[in-house]
Amino acid sequence: MATVMEQPALRRQSKSAQMRKYGFFPGCVAKESCKELFNSTLLLAEKLGIELVELTAASCCGASVLNDTNRDVARVLNARTYAQAEALGLDDVITICSTCTGHMRAANKELMESEAHMGQANAILGKFGAKYEGTVMVRHLLWLLIDDIGLDELKKMVVKPLNGLKVAPFYGCHIIRPESVNGWESARNPHSLEDIIEVLGGEAIDYAGKTRCCGFHVQLEKDGIAANMVGQNMRMAKDKGAEAVLTPCPLCHLALDGYQADSAARWGRTDLPTFHLPQLVAIALGIDPSLLGMNKHMIPPGLVLQSHDLAPAHVA
Amino acid sequence: MGFTLDIFRYDDKIDAEPHRDRVEIDQPTTMTVLDALEYAKAEVDGSISFRRSCRSAICGSCSMNINGTTGLACKTPVSQVLKSDNSVSVDPMPNFQPMKDLVVHMDPFWDKYNRLKPYLQPADKDEDHERERRVSPEDMKKLVAVANCVMCATCYALCPVVSVDPAFAGPAAIAYAFRFIEDVRDSKRKERAAQISDDYLWLCAHCYACSYCPKHVDPHDDIIAVKRATIEEGLTNHAGPRHALVVAKTIKQTGMLHESEVVQGTVGRFNIRGLLKQTPMMIRMVKAGKLPPFFLKPVPKVDEIRTIFNTLEAPTL
Numbered sequence: 001m002a003t004v005m006e007q008p009a010l011r012r013q014s015k016s017a018q019m020r021k022y023g024f025f026p027g028c029v030a031k032e033s034c035k036e037l038f039n040s041t042l043l044l045a046e047k048l049g050i051e052l053v054e055l056t057a058a059s060c061c062g063a064s065v066l067n068d069t070n071r072d073v074a075r076v077l078n079a080r081t082y083a084q085a086e087a088l089g090l091d092d093v094i095t096i097c098s099t100c101t102g103h104m105r106a107a108n109k110e111l112m113e114s115e116a117h118m119g120q121a122n123a124i125l126g127k128f129g130a131k132y133e134g135t136v137m138v139r140h141l142l143w144l145l146i147d148d149i150g151l152d153e154l155k156k157m158v159v160k161p162l163n164g165l166k167v168a169p170f171y172g173c174h175i176i177r178p179e180s181v182n183g184w185e186s187a188r189n190p191h192s193l194e195d196i197i198e199v200l201g202g203e204a205i206d207y208a209g210k211t212r213c214c215g216f217h218v219q220l221e222k223d224g225i226a227a228n229m230v231g232q233n234m235r236m237a238k239d240k241g242a243e244a245v246l247t248p249c250p251l252c253h254l255a256l257d258g259y260q261a262d263s264a265a266r267w268g269r270t271d272l273p274t275f276h277l278p279q280l281v282a283i284a285l286g287i288d289p290s291l292l293g294m295n296k297h298m299i300p301p302g303l304v305l306q307s308h309d310l311a312p313a314h315v316a
Numbered sequence: 317m318g319f320t321l322d323i324f325r326y327d328d329k330i331d332a333e334p335h336r337d338r339v340e341i342d343q344p345t346t347m348t349v350l351d352a353l354e355y356a357k358a359e360v361d362g363s364i365s366f367r368r369s370c371r372s373a374i375c376g377s378c379s380m381n382i383n384g385t386t387g388l389a390c391k392t393p394v395s396q397v398l399k400s401d402n403s404v405s406v407d408p409m410p411n412f413q414p415m416k417d418l419v420v421h422m423d424p425f426w427d428k429y430n431r432l433k434p435y436l437q438p439a440d441k442d443e444d445h446e447r448e449r450r451v452s453p454e455d456m457k458k459l460v461a462v463a464n465c466v467m468c469a470t471c472y473a474l475c476p477v478v479s480v481d482p483a484f485a486g487p488a489a490i491a492y493a494f495r496f497i498e499d500v501r502d503s504k505r506k507e508r509a510a511q512i513s514d515d516y517l518w519l520c521a522h523c524y525a526c527s528y529c530p531k532h533v534d535p536h537d538d539i540i541a542v543k544r545a546t547i548e549e550g551l552t553n554h555a556g557p558r559h560a561l562v563v564a565k566t567i568k569q570t571g572m573l574h575e576s577e578v579v580q581g582t583v584g585r586f587n588i589r590g591l592l593k594q595t596p597m598m599i600r601m602v603k604a605g606k607l608p609p610f611f612l613k614p615v616p617k618v619d620e621i622r623t624i625f626n627t628l629e630a631p632t633l
Contacts, residue, residue: 028572028573028574028575029573029575031572032572032574032575032608032609032612033575033601033606033607033608034606035606036606056615056616057571057615057616057617058571058615059567059571059572059615059621060563060567060571060572060573062567063563063573064522065522065559065560065563066560066563066564066567067540068540068543068544068547068557068560069544069547069560069561069563069564069630069631069632070544070564070628070629070630070631071540071541071544072628072630073564073624073625073628073630076624076628077567077621077624080620080621080624102524124623124624124627124628127623127627128617128619128620128623130620173521173522173523173524173525174522174524177523177524177525177527178524178527178534178536179527180527187527187528188385188528208384212476212523212525213476213477213521213523213525215476215477215480215521216521217521217522217523218477218518218519218520218521220555220559220579220582220583220594221516221518221519221555221556221559222481222516222519222555223593225477225480225481225519228480228481229476229477229480229521232476232479232480258597258600258601259597261596261600262596262597295604295605296604296605296606297604298600298601298603298604298606
């Protein structure tokens, strides 16, 4: 019979400037169709003076669908990833994807709370000489920016304020829900993205769609479903005056950036350019937008950036 | 002391458009939203309509939208939801047609539930019974959470998939499918799995909006379990299970979720019509220079990943 261990903490104390070395789990989409997210993250990390050690032998987190096939495999795969971080002496695994965040944290919670799960994982990891001690915490880059760098410090680093750019935060799902797994902030009323937008000199738009689903995970199940979910949310943002969208998740980014073209028929044209979190932070911190993959967006953000004096004319 | 109740008013037999009434409630904010509605109805306007019965989160009647998010009025203290202008807005549940004020037409919700044949169908139901049908505590444990469902439809109202596609069964019906699929006394596992699969089980977008369940049923884990049951029952000739199994396959092969292979595997490599439907998105991705790679080099030590899959006998496409 498994004994329940002490409830693991949902949030880590901030790291001092000398200790800012983190395990880095970019996830699959940032290495495949959203490489601009991966590149922007590395550029931003350099600017912030933090060291991201990429876990190159890590596997996919399970992307929320692996649980549909087998209830254990994603948990054990993630235990393997955490063991790799521990072997490198790292206790933080930083993600840049909401789905990675939610599912890796869920796996870690199960491992920490159940000796049976931890035992099963380590029995399999033992076959190739690995062991997970249970010291890792999975954190999103968004939380690192606020907990470790701090909003005040970030504000001081802004050299190119967003000049009132009206940005709609789009949290999506897995970075806030379920609250028992994420718990970094209120799932019903989060404000971390708004805080970041305002510190960078932008104006955060409040709209009901900010915590709703982008539909990415069902885009292939039935025609038009993701486009409809995207259109519904982007309509709300546009009606509140948004000029652009900011998301901490590359899956949301693919859906929002890619499906607004298909949702126009039902929801009207919205055409809101969507930024990855590190892209917008990097712009405000003075990194040249042309290095941040602005040309890798399906809805080009160039015009919106130029209208706020944030990018030269040659940026897409 | 005192606050304003901002109430959605509408009668689908009379009104072309809804309007709102603001009712001043001269009472402490420690009362629940349902208490406030009862007070408004008793003291101010007897025509205000809403459903309620038990007033203690057992009957599931009083689910409504409170300040834009759905929950049980009887379980929500006014003080917890008071807006900065000292008001609370109440609206009918979204994803339903309003009938009168806060009362909605529940038929689509009950239809989806009834399609499940929501009663036990044991193999020996026609035999004479001398003994009760017993279940071990271990077998019953996994059904305890879903047994707390009061069918208040909060999850259905919060579901973003239902909001764009009413064909989707919704979280509560799938949780009830789980309740019978996982019941050791029931004999219709495969039929039930097929039924819920046909009711677009796989349209669940994994958004966890149903984790706001006021009775902590949290249907999302049940939905995942029902998906596994459909795969176990061999009901895999469908985009949903193919998607899950091809994701598993690419992770086992390369360590990564291989995006381009997942699209082909889900839609079907020879499903020309299905693949054609993906082409507008593909063209947009090509134009933006972000088409994912067709070939992926496996991550270092991919053998370890395969060992994990093989040890757990995890299925793949």
